[in-house]
Amino acid sequence: MLTNIFDQPIGEPVLDFVPGQLPDIEQLVGIYTIVEPLNVDRHFEDAYTFYGPDSPKEQWTYLSIDRFENKEDFRTYFEGMADSKDPYYLAILDKESHKVIGTFSLMRIDPKNRVVEMGWVLYGPELKHSRVATEAQYLVMRYVFDELHYRRYEWKCDSLNAPSNQAAKRLGFTFEGTFRRAAVYKNRSRDTNWYSMLEEEYQAMKAKFDNWLDPANFDDQGYQIHPLNTDY
Template identity: 30%
Template sequence: MNLWRGVNVRLRGIEPEDAETFYAWDSAETETARMVEWVWPAGSLAQARQWAERRATGESRNDEFFFAIENAEGRLVGVINTHSCDRRVGSFKYGVSVAPAFRGRGYATEAVLLVLRYFFDELRYQKATAEVYAYNERSARFHERLGFVQEGRIRRVVFSQGRHFDLLVFGMTVEEFHARYPRSTEEDWLQRCLAR
């Protein structure tokens, strides 16, 4: 069994050669940036290379990881990262993004389930949180389908397109995760989870 391999995806570290793909994604459109952070100024391929090099060679701090999401054909299709990790409390946050050409194929679902299982079952975390901009309705529906509960709405803390928007806070506890996705050491764990 490989904790980083799903049915249709594999999580791996960022490699320096991923820079060209990230640069192409960032150059092609800005809506993905708007959905996960903010629309940053146009960057160069050299900047993308520096970013990928730092991710590839840097050490993870406090369980904060940045994974590339590869599909079964070995193509880079997205990224998932963990942040705001607090081992004492047992809580962490994550973000996930899949390139527009690869959306709707279940890659984000598998990547999130692999990360949740790792943090809950290997690192003993007990709570996962995802923050979603209120205008990103696709992400809000995605988290609800995964079994996350909307725990709050922080009003007017996001600014985009000349307006202020709310931030939606979604959470899942380890107990909720295991109730929805029962523990198993079997190879077909993820397949059974995806069949729900």
């Protein structure tokens, strides 16, 4: 363990450290997926199908907002999303159809310390439990570490939100603990689970993502042959 001149334990040195850049994505293109910044003209109509009145109410339990009952209210909100720099909202497109089937964001962006969080994840029905969803997460993760060279990537969710907690673990995030009574939303108390991924942990996951996303890992019905965390 390193110590200073006062014999106090200190952290490992970070040599030649400089602040990072803010995210500035044009397009992230994968095998099945395209991720690009939210755009009202291109993305509004598709997004309304899973933000609007046809969206299942149970999808909104763990979000601080509710589904939108009319296009006018959603357009106002969506325009604010598209203009926002933090959260920095992104559209998830099916590469074959170019249809928007989900949105998420990079948020709590901290270029000074090279830390950023994935959040505001909302998937349409076509995206849930799909290889497109996994690839979309991987494309942004890869951008965070390989392009921005951030040191820490975070995931936070309601401790009771089982699908979000499971997704974080499956994608390779490490559980760090629970912040008790961290927030109040929808007149409920929220304990928040914190997860993170460090640069070296991402490097260890890259081959697993690449192997899992290979078309050869899916049968004729589109079902995976090997799960994501399998060692090939």
